[in-house]
Amino acid sequence: MGTIRSGLEELWQLQGHQCLHQKPLEATPLLVEKPLSEWPVPQFISLFLPEFPMRPIRGQQQLKILGLVAKGSFGTVLKVLDCAQKAVFAVKVVPKVKVLQRDTLRQCKEEVSIQRQINHPFVHSLGDSWQGKRHLFINFWCFAVCIYCSTDLYSLWSAVGCFPEASIRLFAAELVLVLCYLHDVGIIHRDVKMENILLDERGHLKLTDFGLSRHLPQGARAYTICGTLQYMAPEVLSGGPYNHAADWWSLGVLLFSLATGKFPVAAEKDHVAMLASVTHCDSEIPASLNQELSLLLHEGPRPAQSEEAESNQEVRKETPGETC
Known part of the structure; x- marks a missing residue:
């Protein structure tokens, strides 16, 4: 549909071209959990399969936290830099304990199932999902570093x-x-x-x-x-x-x-x-x-x-x- 030239550009300038709306933090490693145990896995971990597969810590030194996007009752969304792919994305980090305490396991798994099903230009597609020992990770809305200003x-x-x-x-x-x-x-x-x-x-x-x-x-x-x-x-x-x-x-x-x-x-x-x-x-x-x-x-x-x-x-x- 083309770039909106009838008013939105002026609004954008008034807003100051803020990227997301958080000041970037000093880059720090994202994944700090210890590696998951080998099979057979404890029941606490297997509950979240297969939507959240077990994976080794994926390039801990290559994933850096750049800032906080949002923090809600269901988890925290972080702005993250993948140094290897030179891409910036958001990852939702959800504590497993909260999921079980609130009895939202089905909803959490369905969120991933739905986003894997969706393919539309006006929807942020799911990048990846995995689990650590204590948290679930949902990676979404990926951008190249040079255009990450949303x-x-x-x-x-x-x-x-x-x-x-x-x-x-x-x-x-x-x-x-x-x-x-x-x-x-x-x-x-x-x-x-x-x-x-x-x-x-x-x-x-x-x-x-x-x-x-x-x-x-x-x-x-x-x-x-x-x-x-x-x-x-x-x-x-x-x-x-x-x-x-x-x-x-x-x-x-x-x-x-x-x-x-x-x-x-x-x-x-x-x-x-x-x-x-x-x-x-x-x-x-x-x-x-x-x-x-x-x-x-x-x-x-x-x-x-x-x-x-x-x-x-x-x-x-x-x-x-x-x-x-």
């Missing part, structure tokens, strides 16, 4: 506020292509938000972080309450049933925020309060927006509850009301 959409939005409609149009088109692709292959993302969208040096996006995604064929329903409160559809906040339409709701929230500089509904303390706010709030579309964009923001998808009679099939058992 930011997430939220950082840019926080710096500049409203986006030009030409930029919003391109973001919307690329995200629609991504979501249609995912839904066609039976995947629901469940965490579409600005923080999970990276922009390359030409202004094109890459959807990332499939930590809450799951396989969900057409006609199936899910019940797990998960995602980011301000982006969650009413049917997700209420504990389901919901389907792929929940991703389209999140996209609508994202586009509204890009166009207006604010979220349609303020964040609440929990999903119960958030559901009440979303149910009783009627966000006003600014009159300054063109007719096509206003119509797009007004015409959101119907909640999945209205389609409940079509099918109650599930791909896997999920407890209604369970929180990821």
Whole structure:
């Protein structure tokens, strides 16, 4: 689609061409765990196979930590330099103990399974995954060193506020292509938000972080309450049933925020309060927006509850009301 010349370059300059949004740290070795034991492996290790294969420490002196990308409740994402390949990539480091304590083993394995299945120009593909004695490692969104200057959409939005409609149009088109692709292959993302969208040096996006995604064929329903409160559809906040339409709701929230500089509904303390706010709030579309964009923001998808009679099939058992 070409480089975005109608406004995004100016926004990029205002943001200062920050690479990710963290100041690089002094380079240090990434992998410091002792080598894994030989076969047969302990049950604690075999639990994570085959998605996280056992591997010897891969060139410990060649992988260097350059900085911190993000730190969340599920793990830490580090910016890493592979000295041998002269490439910079991000690696998610997840403690095994937390995975087992939170009973998220299935979700962790499914994240890798889904990313291995995906092949799309607007999705960050999985580079590799392996395990050490205490951690899981997921390597993704690889860049050549000379072009590693990427930011997430939220950082840019926080710096500049409203986006030009030409930029919003391109973001919307690329995200629609991504979501249609995912839904066609039976995947629901469940965490579409600005923080999970990276922009390359030409202004094109890459959807990332499939930590809450799951396989969900057409006609199936899910019940797990998960995602980011301000982006969650009413049917997700209420504990389901919901389907792929929940991703389209999140996209609508994202586009509204890009166009207006604010979220349609303020964040609440929990999903119960958030559901009440979303149910009783009627966000006003600014009159300054063109007719096509206003119509797009007004015409959101119907909640999945209205389609409940079509099918109650599930791909896997999920407890209604369970929180990821």
